Amino acid sequence: MxxxxxxxxxxxxxxxxxxxxxxxxxxxxxxxxxxxxxxxxxxxxxxxxxxxxxxxxxxxxxxxxxxxxxxxxxxxxxxxxxxxxxxxxxxxxxxxxxxxxxxxxxxxxxxxxxxxxxxxxxxxxxxxxxxxxxxxxxxxxxxxxxxxxxxxxxxxxxxxxxxxxxxxxxxxxxxxxxxxxAMSAPAEQVLHDHLLLVSTRRTRDSAAVLRDQRAASGSDGDVTRRLHRLKELASAMRVTLLLGDLPGFGALLHESWQLKRGLAQGVSSREIDHWYDVALCGGAYGGKIAGAGGGGFFLFCVSPDRRANVIADLQAAGLTLFPFRFxxxxxxxxxxxxxxxxxxxxxxxxxxxxxxxxxxxx
CATH class of the missing domain: 3.30.230.10 (Ribosomal Protein S5; domain 2)
Structure with missing residues (x-):
């Protein structure tokens, strides 16, 4: 075999x-x-x-x-x-x-x-x-x-x-x-301890969202500007991770999600926005939907001392914690x-x- x-x-x-x-x-x-x-x-x-x-x-x-x-x-x-x-x-x-x-x-x-x-x-x-x-x-x-x-x-x-x-x-x-x-094992563990991956129990076909974004990125000036900024944020995320600045990393996740929501129809929804607000109110620094959007998994950056509260609030809202490791x-x-x-x-x-x-x- x-x-x-x-x-x-x-x-x-x-x-x-x-x-x-x-x-x-x-x-x-x-x-x-x-x-x-x-x-x-x-x-x-x-x-x-x-x-x-x-x-x-x-x-x-x-x-x-x-x-x-x-x-x-x-x-x-x-x-x-x-x-x-x-x-x-x-x-x-x-x-x-x-x-x-x-x-x-x-x-x-x-x-x-x-x-x-x-x-x-x-x-x-x-x-x-x-x-x-x-x-x-x-x-x-x-x-x-x-x-x-x-x-x-x-x-x-x-x-x-x-x-x-x-x-x-x-x-x-x-x-x-x-x-x-270039992150040490202890630094990776600290990052892992700040991350939550939760399932929305909603699957979606990313093709439609990505087709809309692909078309818009070639002709829509606003989408192109958003993508320019998303690239800048990715570079900044790399720096915050290497410095171990997890609150700063969470803030960049938040800005990235706000930009991503405007890339194409179907990236977010009222339900997704509600779940995101629940996590922020519980103490999360920031987060984003994984992948193209529309469902799937949420990734949040949360201080370990607020982790239990955020998990409880998200579970009460119908989401499921999903364990992972690097x-x-x-x-x-x-x-x-x-x-x-x-x-x-x-x-x-x-x-x-x-x-x-x-x-x-x-």
Whole structure:
């Protein structure tokens, strides 16, 4: 059996500036952290020449026939697209069963679709003995979601999941730069003790919100100005985190959320605004909806001496505390029993030059 996992992420600031409509023109910046919970993919042998995919999250099982040109369509278009990426390069992973499971429901705002893409890429790459670096896993996952599936998303989620850790990500037309945050373990623990992640119990499809934002960022001056300021706030968040200024960090979260609410319709709602006010009245420094908005998870920055009060108030309002921890491992795949290596051809344009120094499992 081959097992792969890819962590989810919480984005502190700069979300939206990674979308190509903005980043290609002005450059983007996101400060984020990879977290456990994660997305999981496992592979076991299966009779036949095709690929069977079972998703626990959607309670669906499909079979992808053996062919070089794999059709990408619903249901389960994401794993279909990953298989298609490998198949067109002569690496169709025939005779396997892939099982998918996420620790959060789809539409959580924690980057689960991108993390699942990274996990499936990792699992199949391990199966066909294609060594991947963390950057290669992220770039392949971006190509699959953005280019093959035409999803209106940026690149922050794939890189946060593939690399793990707390990072500053900068985006341009040419590349994504990943700069780890130089925080000590005690400083990270203090940050963790100031953060609350709570579920709204509302899932949403981020595509509609992101499509509106993508369109507006190319033509709407107010949206572009908001994104400029969000990028500035991301840079300031990095400084406050390195200084250990958590009240200052919380204040930046608050300003960031006020700006984000105006990026597109559907980012917030009366219900979401009410929950946010409940947290602030309880003593939170600031917070934001994770991901594109509209539901999913709230992230709050709260002093430890007010933490219990804020949790009680949010639970009384119908929200659920969701435990997490920072993840520094990033995406990984491993075999739980010996696996016969399959030869691979140097057909992965843009990645082959990195395989010589890459580990087969990390």
């Amino acid at each position: 081959i097992v792969a996992r890819a962590p989810l992420r919480i984005s502190f600031g700069g979300g939206g500036t990674d979308l190509p409509a903005y980043a290609d023109r002005f450059g983007g910046m996101v400060v984020s952290a990879a977290i456990d919970p994660a997305c999981h993919a496992s592979i076991v042998p299966h009779e036949g020449s095709g690929v069977v995919v079972q998703s626990h999250d959607y309670d669906l099982t499909i079979e992808i026939p053996f062919r070089r040109q794999v059709a990408i369509h619903e249901p389960l278009s994401l794993p279909r697209a990953v298989v298609a990426w490998f198949a067109v390069r002569g690496l169709f992973p025939s005779g396997i069963r892939i099982t998918l499971r996420a620790d959060v429901p789809p539409g959580s705002g924690l980057g689960s679709s991108s993390a699942m893409t990274v996990a499936v890429v990792r699992a199949i790459a391990r199966h066909v003995a294609l060594p991947l670096t963390q950057r290669m896993a992220a770039e392949i996952a971006c190509e699959i979601e953005i280019d093959l599936l035409c999803r209106p998303i940026g690149r922050q989620d794939h890189f946060a999941s593939a690399f793990g850790g707390l990072n500053t990500l900068t985006f341009s037309r040419e590349e994504v730069a990943v700069a780890p945050m 993840d520094h491992q990033g995406s990984i795949a491993w075999a739980t029993e010996p696996v016969r290596a399959t030869s691979y051809r140097s057909v992965v344009e843009g990645f082959v030059h990195e395989t010589a120094s890459a580990s087969a499992s990390a």
